Amino acid sequence: MKTIRFNKTECGVDFLLKVASGHELKENYTFTDFYNTDYFEILFFKKAKGYLVLNQRRIDVTDNTIVFISPFQKRQWRLDPHHLEFTFLIFQEEFLNEFFADKLFTYRLLYFYQLDYPLSMAVQSEDIQKFCESLSEIASELKKPIYDSDHIIRSLLYYLLLKLNRYYARHNHLPLDKPQNNFAYQFKRLLEVHIKEKRRINDYASLMGISRIALNKAVQGQFSVTATHLLKQRLLFEIKNLLMFSNSTVSEIAYQLNFSEPNHLMRFFKTQTGLTTTEFITDYQNSLLSQRLQSSE
Numbered sequence: 001m002k003t004i005r006f007n008k009t010e011c012g013v014d015f016l017l018k019v020a021s022g023h024e025l026k027e028n029y030t031f032t033d034f035y036n037t038d039y040f041e042i043l044f045f046k047k048a049k050g051y052l053v054l055n056q057r058r059i060d061v062t063d064n065t066i067v068f069i070s071p072f073q074k075r076q077w078r079l080d081p082h083h084l085e086f087t088f089l090i091f092q093e094e095f096l097n098e099f100f101a102d103k104l105f106t107y108r109l110l111y112f113y114q115l116d117y118p119l120s121m122a123v124q125s126e127d128i129q130k131f132c133e134s135l136s137e138i139a140s141e142l143k144k145p146i147y148d149s150d151h152i153i154r155s156l157l158y159y160l161l162l163k164l165n166r167y168y169a170r171h172n173h174l175p176l177d178k179p180q181n182n183f184a185y186q187f188k189r190l191l192e193v194h195i196k197e198k199r200r201i202n203d204y205a206s207l208m209g210i211s212r213i214a215l216n217k218a219v220q221g222q223f224s225v226t227a228t229h230l231l232k233q234r235l236l237f238e239i240k241n242l243l244m245f246s247n248s249t250v251s252e253i254a255y256q257l258n259f260s261e262p263n264h265l266m267r268f269f270k271t272q273t274g275l276t277t278t279e280f281i282t283d284y285q286n287s288l289l290s291q292r293l294q295s296s297e
Contacts, residue, residue: 001074001245002035004028006092015153017091019139022084030081034074034245040093040112041069042164044131045086050079052120056240059120064128066164067120068111074245087132089160099154107185109161110168113192115233116225117172127167134160175224183210183218187227191234197258199235201227236272239265243277244284250277 008016022029022043029043034053048061053076054069061067061079069075071093097103106112111119138156141149169176179185190204198204204227205215212227219227235257242253254265269277 002033003072004035004037006037006039006090015142015145015150016095017089017138017142017157019087019089019135019142022086022088025088026081026084029077029086030079030084032077034076036072036074037069037090038071038092039090040071040096040106041067042089043067043069043086044088044128044135045084046125046128046132047083047085048079049083050077052077052079054119055115055237056244057119059118061120062122064125065120065122066128066131068114068168069119070112070114074241087135089135089138100158104182104185104189107188109165110172110174111164113188115230115237117174121168121171123167131160131164175222177221179218179222181218183208183215184222187215187219188230191231195231195234195238196256199231199258201231204231232268232272236269239269240280243281 006016043066045061045063045065045067047063048065050061052059052061052067054067055073059067093106097105102108110117134156138153138160141153141156166176168174186208187204190207194204194207198207201212201215205212208215216227219225219230223230238257239253242248242256243250246253248256250265251262254262257265259265259268266277269275269280273280275283
């Protein structure tokens with residue numbers, strides 16, 4: 001599978017992010033095979049007709065839609081190139097966390113590394129316009145930076161990302177309470193790093209130097225779900241990705257994900273999805289065939 005890497009040379013030395021009109025990369029967002037990237041993307045569609053397959057889900061993309069994509073998420077675009085107008089914002093996690101002097105910043109945003117709620121939201125046309133005005137200001141500063149451009153860009157970007165977080169929270173009825181600590185965000189970050197070898201909440205609590213009870217309380221307070229739920233969702237996502245996009249057998253996947261034997265993985269998968277791994281793969285292949293037939297019509 002193709003991985004598109006962040007091109008630092010296009011962004012200059014100081015600002016490792018890019019804002020641009022979609023027409024510059026329209027071919028990447030119309031009819032594509034599955035691919036992923038090593039950066040975050042937020043796409044603001046003023047006009048769109050079609051759909052996106054992302055995180056193993058189909059997302060219908062229409063006018064005034066915003067889409068959020070985290071690094072290395074597999075995606076496939078099926079958009080009408082004749083009805084397409086959008087602006088994109090891309091950046092790497094390391095840059096953003098350093099830019100805001102907060103290594104957990106991307107994990108504080110509800111729409112990134114999200115497995116329970118939609119990775120898109122429909123907004124009003126005037127909201128899209130306001131967001132694009134902020135993006136246009138950022139693009140202008142990136143194009144011709146002067147001595148105080150970093151402060152302007154930082155303030156505009158911080159405002160934009162947090163404003164989107166409010167919209168997303170309200171759209172999905174999620175809490176936005178001020179956290180008492182960073183444990184919930186640290187847990188999400190550690191899941192991204194260790195999910196292939198650590199499957200017990202106690203392992204993560206130990207890494208953080210806190211009790212399992214303290215970790216679960218922090219996660220429930222911040223995300224309204226248990227720590228176990230987040231871990232199972234992230235593990236299930238990893239299994240599905242390997243079943244869909246690798247040539248590994250179930251036995252090999254079980255070994256990669258530190259299951260003691262394949263039967264344990266299959267039992268976990270059936271409990272979480274109601275399907276056997278074979279049924280899941282068959283459904284996925286039938287879905288791909290159906291999409292190809294629709295595209296050829």
